[in-house]
Amino acid sequence: MPDRILAAGAEADLLHKDANVQTSVFEAYLGAVHEEAGEAELCQFMRDVFEPLLPPLVRTCRSLSGTANDTQEQAAEPIYMDALQHWADENGVKLVMEYKRLKIDLGHGPESMVKCTITFLHEGEGRHYLLNGVAGSEAEAREDAAKLAYTFSEFTSA
Numbered sequence: 808m809p810d811r812i813l814a815a816g817a818e819a820d821l822l823h824k825d826a827n828v829q830t831s832v833f834e835a836y837l838g839a840v841h842e843e844a845g846e847a848e849l850c851q852f853m854r855d856v857f858e859p860l861l862p863p864l865v866r867t868c869r870s871l872s873g874t875a876n877d878t879q880e881q882a883a884e885p886i887y888m889d890a891l892q893h894w895a896d897e898n899g900v901k902l903v904m905e906y907k908r909l910k911i912d913l914g915h916g917p918e919s920m921v922k923c924t925i926t927f928l929h930e931g932e933g934r935h936y937l938l939n940g941v942a943g944s945e946a947e948a949r950e951d952a953a954k955l956a957y958t959f960s961e962f963t964s965a
């Protein structure tokens with residue numbers, strides 16, 4: 808065998824622990840999911856992987872930055888659900904909301920979260936979109952999902 812292949816085999820343990828290698832493998836896996844199952848399945852897979860991690864991360868970041876109780880900042884943020892409902896009414900899109908209570912165990916005890924799924928039903932076009940928001944209450948989860956919808960220009964453009 809060539810010396811280069813033998814050297815790579817000897818360093819296999821180091822390669823398995825290397826974050827860059829793990830990232831490349833994960834990226835290749837995501838590409839394979841996209842090719843085999845399509846973009847919608849890839850998006851759902853990414854949400855299933857990362858969604859449970861986001862609420863604790865957001866709370867931790869807010870507590871570290873000291874903005875968790877800043878009412879002025881919270882009041883200045885737009886109400887996405889109202890704007891989304893207005894947009895849906897104008898464009899003939901039906902919004903269906905479903906709520907599901909989740910129990911997440913973060914190692915220091917289970918935490919109760921609410922998952923809101925907003926389904927967009929474009930009448931006559933046969934297009935359906937699912938957006939999930941996860942938060943501590945139904946209202947916060949609904950607003951989180953609506954905010955996510957507003958990040959997609961496809962939903963906000965006529």
